[in-house]
Amino acid sequence: MKRLIAGAAALAAAGLGAARWAASRRRVQAAAKDPLESSRWLGVTINRPPDEVAPGGHLPDPLARVDAEVRMNRAPGDRGTEIYARPREHRAGAEGVLARLRGDDPRTVVRTALRETKSLLETGDVLRSDEELGTTRPTMPGKVLDMALGRAAEGGRL
């Protein structure tokens, strides 16, 4: 029994040593940045057939009004139409960060246009929040939240 315990302890110690050695050899890798981030297509699926999404090949508003490449195809599984867009203009580096903060980043503009286009085609409207009839009062945490929520309408995977 003693031999068994000693053997197990030796095995555990050897395993621990090997793990530590392996860890010391491995460099910690930073999270990979998506190299295609600025050029990826932004997509939504609209629950309407392609001929209703773009009758006669005409893009629907507000997507038609943004400066973007657009493509579309029928969605699999009777889900309607996949519509993709990406801005023609790319802003990189500090300029891109500033544009995102100001809310005029081209990708944000395209994303919002896609979401609103989907809502208009599916429901005939873009729903508004009650926030514009505000009941809230200003607080410090509220200001921080406002900054985050100010951009919340622009996000969304859809």
Added chain:
Amino acid sequence: MKALCWQGVNELSVEQVPDPAILNAQDAIVKVTASTTCGSDLHLLGGYIPAMRAGDVIGHEFIGEIVDVGPEVNRHRVGDRVVVCSIIGCGRCWACRHDEWSLCENSNPKPGVTDLMWGGTTAGIFGYSHAMGGFRGSHAEYIRVPFVDYNAFTVPEGIADLDALFASDAAPTGWMGAELGGVKPGDVVAVWGCGAVGQMAARAAMLLGAERVIAIDRYPERLAMTARHVGCEVIDYTSTDVTAELRERTGGRGPDVCVEAVGMEADSTGIQRVYDGIKQQLRLEQDRPIAVREAIHACRKGGSVFVLGVFAGFVDKFPLGALMNKGLTLRGAQQHGQRYIPKLLDRIAKGDLKTSYLATHTMTLDEGPKGYDMFKHKKDGCVRAVFRPWA
């Protein structure tokens, strides 16, 4: 108008706020005649749901009368007495068309928040933070109801307000847990939590043909209410080992379907309560999944667990090994109420489903803060406080 507003963690007050208005052509304005507290409001009150702002009107389970409609409203008119689903659906996106209303893709004007939190956008909810769309709640004299043709249901004559009220949220949420949990005739079903939603889940399981239904809680008055009104078996977890008790009552198998109706502030008598409480307060986990863990452990091999309780973020010590090796099916959702409300109103009218007994305390809107204090601390046997803004 008068409304009950969230002012900060555990702080509510009744305030004068601007009246709601028709903002979209498919909106209606509803004069609220009854609005009830819900266990999920306690997560807002406790500060566990992000994106609340001082002055936000809370409340999401209500009935009332339509007093104004937008120009594109077709199915309702002024004067309709309606019960309104707490979840807002557009009725025309793929999710709504497939009866998954809480996954609506057009009813949350602030999709970026839930997208960041959960990797996808979910439906708007009345009075449930700016992450869920920033819609005002129903603890008020009036409320704006978007896409009213899809979210409001005319209450048939003969159904009293307090019966119809719970068709807004508690009854359809409970029904969904039993139905999507896969309850079928002959099943043994266990339900964690004897609040209004848990009681409705237990009753739904019985109506769907379950042979035995066992509800679990720690409050004697809630256990007694469940036994009396739902007619199922009960277990007090403060005096019993729940898993052992369930095994003993099911021939060693465990329940076929386990419905968790507790949520992120679950309690227990064991070390888990201390462990999860500390981790939650230190923000090392957002939610306490104590009842979910127990449900997964108790469930029979190959069974099904449905999470009805509200969770917001990340949990610790999730028994993935038990889930995988026992071959369990795990599901969850906010309620797809529009799918169930018409049939639940039918069952209420026929007397199959009783709900008004859940309204243990009825009071004015001015008494809102007191109502939430009673509800949160289970004072005087409070299961649901109902506010009557025009009483």
